[in-house]
Amino acid sequence: MENLGDALICGAGPVGLLTAIGLARRSIAVTVIDGEPTVVQSPRATGYFPPTIELIAEFGLYDDLSARAFRSHGLKLHFRLIDTIVELSLAVLEGHAKYPFFLSAGQHVLAECILRQLVPLPNVQVRWNTRVESFTQDARGVNVTVSTPAGAQELHADWFIGTDGARSTVRQILGLPFEGFTWPDRFIANNIRFPFDQYGFAPNNMLHHPIDWAVVARTGPEGIWRVTYGEDPNLSDEETRRRIPEHLKRILPSDEPYEIVASAPYRVHERTCPRYNVGRVILAGDAAHACNPCGGMGLTSGAFDALALVTALGAVIEGKASERVLDFYSEERRRVFLEVASPTAQETKRRIQQPSEEQQRRDAEMFQRVAADPEIMRAGMSGSFAVRGRPMLG
Numbered sequence: 527m528e529n530l531g532d533a534l535i536c537g538a539g540p541v542g543l544l545t546a547i548g549l550a551r552r553s554i555a556v557t558v559i560d561g562e563p564t565v566v567q568s569p570r571a572t573g574y575f576p577p578t579i580e581l582i583a584e585f586g587l588y589d590d591l592s593a594r595a596f597r598s599h600g601l602k603l604h605f606r607l608i609d610t611i612v613e614l615s616l617a618v619l620e621g622h623a624k625y626p627f628f629l630s631a632g633q634h635v636l637a638e639c640i641l642r643q644l645v646p647l648p649n650v651q652v653r654w655n656t657r658v659e660s661f662t663q664d665a666r667g668v669n670v671t672v673s674t675p676a677g678a679q680e681l682h683a684d685w686f687i688g689t690d691g692a693r694s695t696v697r698q699i700l701g702l703p704f705e706g707f708t709w710p711d712r713f714i715a716n717n718i719r720f721p722f723d724q725y726g727f728a729p730n731n732m733l734h735h736p737i738d739w740a741v742v743a744r745t746g747p748e749g750i751w752r753v754t755y756g757e758d759p760n761l762s763d764e765e766t767r768r769r770i771p772e773h774l775k776r777i778l779p780s781d782e783p784y785e786i787v788a789s790a791p792y793r794v795h796e797r798t799c800p801r802y803n804v805g806r807v808i809l810a811g812d813a814a815h816a817c818n819p820c821g822g823m824g825l826t827s828g829a830f831d832a833l834a835l836v837t838a839l840g841a842v843i844e845g846k847a848s849e850r851v852l853d854f855y856s857e858e859r860r861r862v863f864l865e866v867a868s869p870t871a872q873e874t875k876r877r878i879q880q881p882s883e884e885q886q887r888r889d890a891e892m893f894q895r896v897a898a899d900p901e902i903m904r905a906g907m908s909g910s911f912a913v914r915g916r917p918m919l920g
């Protein structure tokens with residue numbers, strides 16, 4: 527049995543890595559393990575809003591990420607049934623928010639920024655190709671069995687953190703149900719090279735339509751765009767891939783050639799478990815909760831879990847707070863998911879798929895009022911800071 531000391535983190539996604547760097551900077555011994563050989567590169571989160579950018583700055587990652595990201599103010603809502611476009615600009619937050627803009631960069635870019643600062647720290651180990659298979663816990667810590675290319679290994683740590691994504695092995699071994707529902711439609715995320723900006727698209731766009739809805743957003747400075755749309759869930763993966771050009775034909779503004787760089791079909795959920803801590807095992811990010819990506823709330827809420835967990839568990843390990851603060855971590859982060867993240871994600875999905883002209887007209891008028899009044903826009907943005915939740919330590 528190899529004793530790793532304070533904390534073992536399962537999952538080197540953005541949430542696990544943020545937690546790792548936050549704990550490591552407090553001189554806590556941290557080991558991160560991941561079943562993959564390197565950072566997962568599949569097309570996933572690309573957009574960072576003002577609250578998330580503020581968090582990224584708190585973690586000391588702003589300069590590195592912003593140097594690799596595309597910075598913009600604009601979001602366009604295309605109400606396709608009534609041929610109306612409403613443009614919203616974060617420029618109205620100038621002087622009211624610390625970071626009044628969007629940053630666009632794949633979540634793997636954020637993960638790589640974190641790793642650049644994490645790996646050189648003396649109290650940190652990052653081990654790839656290391657998959658959690660099982661674990662047991664008692665009052666002194668957690669014994670974890672992992673599989674590696676060299677065979678099975680036994681690891682021990684005082685605390686074990688599951689940031690291993692929506693299909694979390696850690697959550698399943700804890701026996702926690704993932705309560706909620708799965709949406710009937712399947713989402714297809716495509717990274718494509720196409721000059722959307724030459725056709726009047728903003729860096730971030732929502733195409734409102736009951737069937738041919740889409741989220742179209744720049745993924746970074748390289749001119750690659752993310753186009754996410756919905757597909758019939760009964761089709762095979764092969765059929766889903768075969769139909770990508772038909773879908774893109776109905777979404778793209780012209781017949782100009784495009785290049786598909788990557789595609790990923792996935793199911794979307796609104797689910798969470800009844801608690802995020804069981805003894806010395808704690809969950810964060812998608813392992814604890816999953817929502818559809820339309821509102822950009824998945825990574826956003828997971829990143830704020832990481833901040834809360836660093837504060838709460840860091841204080842416990844340093845002997846500055848009792849373990850009860852971890853119960854508060856669980857209750858508060860679950861509340862934020864149920865009251866802020868998931869409702870925002872569901873509302874955004876409902877609006878983008880609005881089925882009638884009448885409903886689209888009402889939504890367009892509402893957003894036109896928002897666009898025309900900086901105060902409403904600012905109030906809306908300050909609401910989005912609610913994803914931060916209440917402070918962990920009084």
Ligand SMILES: Cc1cc2nc3c(=O)[nH]c(=O)nc-3n(C[C@H](O)[C@H](O)[C@H](O)COP(=O)(O)OP(=O)(O)OC[C@H]3O[C@@H](n4cnc5c(N)ncnc54)[C@H](O)[C@@H]3O)c2cc1C
Nearest residue numbers: 537539540541561571658690691715811812822824825826
């Ligand atoms: C197409 C798409 C678009 C999205 N867009 C946005 C967006 O714009 N904004 C937003 O906020 N969110 C978005 N999301 C959601 C966002 O991607 C997730 O919320 C985010 O990845 C969660 O991060 P995580 O670190 O919790 O988990 P993950 O990123 O899933 O990381 C989990 C890690 O755990 C590892 N792992 C899994 N099982 C094991 C095991 N047994 N042992 C060891 N390692 C293991 C995996 O290899 C992986 O590296 C999007 C999601 C998708 C699919």
